[in-house]
Amino acid sequence: MKYLSSCHCGRVNLSLETPGPIDDYLPRQCDCEFCRKYDMYYLSAPGGILVVHAKHRLASLKHGSEQADFWQCSNCKSIVAVSSPFGENTKGAVNGNFFSQYMKLSCTKSVSPRLLSPGEKRKRWLALWMNVEFI
Numbered sequence: 607m608k609y610l611s612s613c614h615c616g617r618v619n620l621s622l623e624t625p626g627p628i629d630d631y632l633p634r635q636c637d638c639e640f641c642r643k644y645d646m647y648y649l650s651a652p653g654g655i656l657v658v659h660a661k662h663r664l665a666s667l668k669h670g671s672e673q674a675d676f677w678q679c680s681n682c683k684s685i686v687a688v689s690s691p692f693g694e695n696t697k698g699a700v701n702g703n704f705f706s707q708y709m710k711l712s713c714t715k716s717v718s719p720r721l722l723s724p725g726e727k728r729k730r731w732l733a734l735w736m737n738v739e740f741i
């Protein structure tokens with residue numbers, strides 16, 4: 607299934623392809639200050655792909671253990687996705703807020719990744735995240 611969206615100002619286009627319907631993937635709400643501040647929750651479909659097409663430069667923000675890049679539209683300041691390199695691939699999750707119009711269910715699962723060790727985080731991401739391409 608393919609879903610299209612963009613950041614608040616429309617300068618970053620997002621294309622999400624998921625093996626199953628979007629409602630099969632429960633968005634995760636992180637309880638840290640950073641994620642609450644940017645009002646983001648994480649949506650990823652293992653086996654799926656996210657294509658991020660920015661018409662201008664994305665800013666990369668780091669926080670917590672600094673293992674991942676949080677991609678921010680430099681115009682509207684919304685964070686569209688998070689990613690980290692895994693070998694030759696980049697894996698990540700999208701900010702599910704930008705796809706909520708496609709979701710029938712509005713529930714999210716609360717998670718506390720800040721309580722995990724750096725190694726545990728990588729393992730978790732490998733299992734949950736999808737491939738991300740920046741064009």
Ligand SMILES: [Zn+2]
Pocket residue numbers: 613614615616617618679680681682683684
């Ligand atoms: Zn924007």
